[in-house]
Amino acid sequence: GAGVSQTPSNKVTEKGKYVELRCDPISGHTALYWYRQSLGQGPEFLIYFQGTGAADDSGLPNDRFFAVRPEGSVSTLKIQRTERGDSAVYLCASSLRFTGELFFGEGSRLTVL
Amino acid sequence: GENVEQHPSTLSVQEGDSAVIKCTYSDSASNYFPWYKQELGKGPQLIIDIRSNVGEKKDQRIAVTLNKTAKHFSLHITETQPEDSAVYFCAASDFGNEKLTFGTGTRLTIIP
Numbered sequence: 186g187a188g189v190s191q192t193p194s195n196k197v198t199e200k201g202k203y204v205e206l207r208c209d210p211i212s213g214h215t216a217l218y219w220y221r222q223s224l225g226q227g228p229e230f231l232i233y234f235q236g237t238g239a240a241d242d243s244g245l246p247n248d249r250f251f252a253v254r255p256e257g258s259v260s261t262l263k264i265q266r267t268e269r270g271d272s273a274v275y276l277c278a279s280s281l282r283f284t285g286e287l288f289f290g291e292g293s294r295l296t297v298l
Numbered sequence: 299g300e301n302v303e304q305h306p307s308t309l310s311v312q313e314g315d316s317a318v319i320k321c322t323y324s325d326s327a328s329n330y331f332p333w334y335k336q337e338l339g340k341g342p343q344l345i346i347d348i349r350s351n352v353g354e355k356k357d358q359r360i361a362v363t364l365n366k367t368a369k370h371f372s373l374h375i376t377e378t379q380p381e382d383s384a385v386y387f388c389a390a391s392d393f394g395n396e397k398l399t400f401g402t403g404t405r406l407t408i409i410p
Contacts, residue, residue: 189341216396227304227387227400228342241397276341285330285393289341 187211189290191277197296198267206262206293210279217260218287219252220276228276234260235282267297300325302390304401311378312409319404321388322370330393331364331371336385336403345386346373349393375406383408 190209198204210217216235220228230244234254242252249267254260264271274294278287301324311317323331329350334342348355348362348371355362359378364371375382385405389398 218396225403227302227389227402228398230397230399233396235396244397278341282396285332285347286344287342287398289343291339291341 189277189279189288191275191290191293193293194291195294195296197298199298200267200269202267202297204264204267204295206264206275206277206295208260208262208277208279208290210258210260210277211288214279214281214288215257216280216282217254218278218280219260219262220278220289222274222276222292224273231262231275264295267295269297271295272297300328300390300399302388302399302401304388304404306404307402308405308407310407310409313378313380315378317373317375317378317382317406319373319386319388319406320370321372321390321401322368323390323399324369325390325392326369327392328390330391331362332389332398333360333362333373334387334389334400336387338384342387378408380408380410382406 192207219231222228232252233241237257249265251263274292276292278289304321332347335345336342359376361374385403388401391398
């Protein structure tokens with residue numbers, strides 16, 4: 186389809202493990218965002234890419250979280266040494282810059298046991 | 299940083315009636331205020347937005363009003379239909395900042 190694609194849709198892991206979440210944005214969208222949504226809450230900003238570089242990573246909670254976008258398209262969110270508190274839905278969005286509208290994927294639901 | 303508060307957290311209205319959701323924000327530099335609708339198992343989808351150079355914007359049954367002096371904005375849905383049932387989020391940003399701060403959401407239920 187033409188929308189934002191996120192994989193996996195569900196990921197269950199054990200405390201202390203490493204996980205990667207992938208986002209494939211809409212073709213031609215130069216801006217890419219990661220948000221985290223806990224149950225019953227609104228999305229919380231994590232990081233924003235303009236092209237290949239992270240323009241704003243001020244929302245990453247700590248150094249266990251890292252994201253890359255090496256070719257300016259697909260992005261991967263990486264979480265090291267997962268903790269139970271990392272359990273949430275991780276949303277990816279893309280946009281054309283300065284239009285305002287974010288196009289969200291359906292999210293990757295991460296459960297840390 | 300920006301803080302956005304949203305009320306009510308849940309809202310039930312009879313089909314055909316109107317629904318109003320209210321948000322307040324804290325950062326006077328914010329100038330872009332979108333509203334997103336999220337259906338179960340889906341990502342949020344933009345339904346309407348407003349920038350601070352206007353006080354009201356309307357799109358068919360949906361309207362948004364903005365009061366910059368009081369730092370609050372509201373979503374109005376008229377002639378509600380069952381497909382309007384969803385969770386609605388308000389958000390705010392300094393347009394060009396690219397970082398949206400979302401409210402905590404309102405679960406709207408339309409009663410047939």
